[in-house]
Amino acid sequence: xxxxxLSVERQTGLWRCTDLRKGLCGLRHPWLVSAGYSCSxxxxxxxxxxxxxxxxxxxxxVTDRILNLPLQMPDFFRLSELFSLKDLFDARVHLxxxxxxxxxxxxxxxxxxxxxxxxxxxxxxxxxxxSALNFTAHIAYRGGVILFVSRRxxxxxxxxxxxxxxxxxxxxxxxxxxxxxxxxxxYGSGVRLPDLxxxxxxxxxVFQQHVGVRDxxxxxxxxxxxxxxNCNPSLVTYPVPxxxxxxxxxxxxxxxxxxxxxxxxxxxxxxxxxxxxxxxGLTPGS
Amino acid sequence: MAASSxxxxxxxxxxxxxxxxxxxxxxxxxxxxxxxxxxxxxxxFHRKNLAAAGPEKFSEEFIKKxxxxxxxxxxxxxxxxxxxxxxxxxxxxxxxxxxxxxSGLFDNKAKPLMKHPDExxxxxxxxxxxxxxxxFHFLFYTGKQSYYSLMHDTFxxxxxxxxxxxxxxxxxxxxxxxKQISLVGSRWLLKEELEELLVETIxxxxxxxxxxxxxxxxxxxxxxxxxxxxQRYRRQLEIQSSKQQVQPLQYDQHxxxxxxxxxxxxxxxxxxxxxxSGSGSISxxxxxxxxxxxxxxxxxxxxxxxxxxxxxxxxxxxCSVSGGGHSSQAGxxxxxxxxxxxxxxxxxxxxxxxxxxxxxxxxxxxxxxxPGQEGAxxxxxxxxx
Numbered sequence: 001x002x003x004x005x006l007s008v009e010r011q012t013g014l015w016r017c018t019d020l021r022k023g024l025c026g027l028r029h030p031w032l033v034s035a036g037y038s039c040s041x042x043x044x045x046x047x048x049x050x051x052x053x054x055x056x057x058x059x060x061x062v063t064d065r066i067l068n069l070p071l072q073m074p075d076f077f078r079l080s081e082l083f084s085l086k087d088l089f090d091a092r093v094h095l096x097x098x099x100x101x102x103x104x105x106x107x108x109x110x111x112x113x114x115x116x117x118x119x120x121x122x123x124x125x126x127x128x129x130x131s132a133l134n135f136t137a138h139i140a141y142r143g144g145v146i147l148f149v150s151r152r153x154x155x156x157x158x159x160x161x162x163x164x165x166x167x168x169x170x171x172x173x174x175x176x177x178x179x180x181x182x183x184x185x186x187y188g189s190g191v192r193l194p195d196l197x198x199x200x201x202x203x204x205x206v207f208q209q210h211v212g213v214r215d216x217x218x219x220x221x222x223x224x225x226x227x228x229x230n231c232n233p234s235l236v237t238y239p240v241p242x243x244x245x246x247x248x249x250x251x252x253x254x255x256x257x258x259x260x261x262x263x264x265x266x267x268x269x270x271x272x273x274x275x276x277x278x279x280x281g282l283t284p285g286s
Numbered sequence: 287m288a289a290s291s292x293x294x295x296x297x298x299x300x301x302x303x304x305x306x307x308x309x310x311x312x313x314x315x316x317x318x319x320x321x322x323x324x325x326x327x328x329x330x331f332h333r334k335n336l337a338a339a340g341p342e343k344f345s346e347e348f349i350k351k352x353x354x355x356x357x358x359x360x361x362x363x364x365x366x367x368x369x370x371x372x373x374x375x376x377x378x379x380x381x382x383x384x385x386x387x388x389s390g391l392f393d394n395k396a397k398p399l400m401k402h403p404d405e406x407x408x409x410x411x412x413x414x415x416x417x418x419x420x421x422f423h424f425l426f427y428t429g430k431q432s433y434y435s436l437m438h439d440t441f442x443x444x445x446x447x448x449x450x451x452x453x454x455x456x457x458x459x460x461x462x463x464x465k466q467i468s469l470v471g472s473r474w475l476l477k478e479e480l481e482e483l484l485v486e487t488i489x490x491x492x493x494x495x496x497x498x499x500x501x502x503x504x505x506x507x508x509x510x511x512x513x514x515x516x517q518r519y520r521r522q523l524e525i526q527s528s529k530q531q532v533q534p535l536q537y538d539q540h541x542x543x544x545x546x547x548x549x550x551x552x553x554x555x556x557x558x559x560x561x562x563s564g565s566g567s568i569s570x571x572x573x574x575x576x577x578x579x580x581x582x583x584x585x586x587x588x589x590x591x592x593x594x595x596x597x598x599x600x601x602x603x604x605c606s607v608s609g610g611g612h613s614s615q616a617g618x619x620x621x622x623x624x625x626x627x628x629x630x631x632x633x634x635x636x637x638x639x640x641x642x643x644x645x646x647x648x649x650x651x652x653x654x655x656x657p658g659q660e661g662a663x664x665x666x667x668x669x670x671x
Contacts (some may be wrong), residue, residue, distance in 0.1 A: 143418070143420075145419075145420055145421075147427055156440070157442070157445070158439055160424070160425070160438055163424055164424050168424070169421065169423070169425070169426060169427050170424060170425060171422050171427050171428050173428050173430075173434055176429050178429065179429060186429060187414070187426075187429075188413070188414070190413075190419075191415065191419075191421075192415065192419030192421075192444075194427065214295065
């Protein structure tokens with residue numbers, strides 16, 4: 001049932017998620033279209049036709065209100081209260097790797113370098129983290145399947161516990177080749193793939209990009225990825241430049257994601273109760 | 287009674303004649319409907335990727351139906367054999383099936399069998415996700431959820447033990463000689479046993495990692511808190527003793543000490559009753575040993591254990607032997623006499639007998655003839671052209 005809500009969004013090709021995109025300059029992913037704009041150009045040729053919805057009944061009205069209300073506000077879940085720049089600084093999120101490990105595509109996100117160590121620009125990190133958390137919250141609100149991926153053995157246990165606490169899924173083990181691309185054979189037919197993949201480290205144990213990033217891009221699954229100064233941010237939908245090596249930073253991120261997802265799910269339950277009550281009040285039959 | 291039972295067996299056999307006995311299962315369906323589906327489980331047993339076999343080859347209702355049919359069939363079988371249906375055990379079922387369907391085949395897996403469906407059908411996984419498509423287990427997307435969940439739990443326990451130790455160190459109550467888990471007489475689960483437990487195939491590497499993690503948990507001084515968890519993954523070893531089991535000496539009504547022993551050689555088996563009366567007479571199957579064994583070599587074989595220990599005239603022997611030829615019968619009796627003598631001897635003497643090879647059963651049997659050869663080793667005459 002819930003997957004239909006997300007698939008309708010995907011079929012139209014419009015990610016209607018956030019007006020925050022307007023604020024972000026230097027759109028890295030022009031193929032992601034913001035709300036309602038008809039697009040031109042080679043990237044979004046399939047995105048124009050909007051499916052007309054069927055006849056509105058009382059129950060679909062309620063469902064539409066539940067689904068559309070959060071999209072009308074920029075920060076519906078008030079996630080900006082969860083963290084501040086100072087919290088990020090205290091958790092040492094701004095510390096990158098040495099100059100020799102720097103990835104070319106991470107240069108826009110770096111503030112500078114001090115004694116050969118790269119410093120990540122926390123102003124940009126705040127914006128990116130805000131939008132990433134907002135997106136995660138919206139996905140969780142719509143009952144999407146969120147998969148946490150990290151191949152760092154130091155933090156594998158932490159990531160698994162985070163996923164368990166939010167009621168979502170984790171994969172901190174060896175990634176078998178066809179997990180996303182060959183899913184019906186691996187798991188059985190009728191399996192539901194994750195609707196969002198959160199990479200708490202985009203590198204694997206041999207410092208190459210995790211296979212999941214490329215596979216998610218192939219399968220049209222949006223990704224939120226924590227990119228350090230030695231990572232490649234190009235295939236990640238919502239990159240969050242930040243440190244992925246320090247335990248303090250990882251604990252901060254896990255706490256933030258857990259709180260976001262729990263907040264979103266609680267909000268959904270609340271909305272359903274409220275709307276259900278109001279619908280029952282309006283129409284005695286339903 | 288015989289006629290009626292003959293008829294039921296006949297009808298039963300006619301019905302079961304539809305089944306191909308090459309397959310592993312024969313479900314004794316004695317109700318009116320004949321099971322036309324032929325169940326081939328061999329492919330499922332050897333399949334590596336259980337998920338690729340389909341969501342469920344055997345659904346819940348199917349298994350339940352099989353269990354009901356099995357129970358009804360068991361009662362019918364008990365009635366047929368004239369036993370009480372309430373106390374009809376699996377051993378009785380096996381014996382009855384072996385009686386009703388005598389099979390000349392050698393392989394046990396090829397013979398007809400009737401077992402509870404839980405033993406016959408492999409344990410299958412039910413569908414792993416709910417109506418909305420969300421999987422139940424949080425590690426579902428790893429592919430090996432049970433195994434990784436086990437690793438996760440073990441590691442959590444190890445971390446908890448380490449935290450407990452740190453708290454004790456902080457209070458100053460940490461001691462190295464805390465109570466340890468006793469691992470003597472038990473072994474880790476084998477890879478096959480673990481696979482059976484998890485209902486999942488795991489690789490050798492995974493298994494090695496699991497054992498490594500458990501060993502790490504056991505290396506912590508305060509791991510006794512997790513003893514139950516650890517013991518779940520250990521099995522008791524069977525106690526094997528390398529010493530000879532020496533029977534105690536028995537006394538008959540006249541106070542004469544006696545003991546028995548038995549031995550085998552090739553296809554001959556012999557038993558001997560050794561009496562400490564002091565006359566030195568030997569009777570085999572009722573006749574004197576000189577008449578029974580005209581050949582000197584056989585009589586020497588009989589005497590050798592007594593001669594070796596220097597007790598030639600002490601014992602009285604009553605032997606019985608059957609099977610084989612005269613040489614193997616003599617060898618069987620020699621082993622029987624040596625074993626019977628153990629009760630009369632001390633530890634050191636037992637050891638000398640063992641070293642002399644008197645207590646070792648001779649394992650040599652007739653080697654089978656191979657196809658393409660005239661005998662076991664002899665080849666057909668080689669012709670150059």
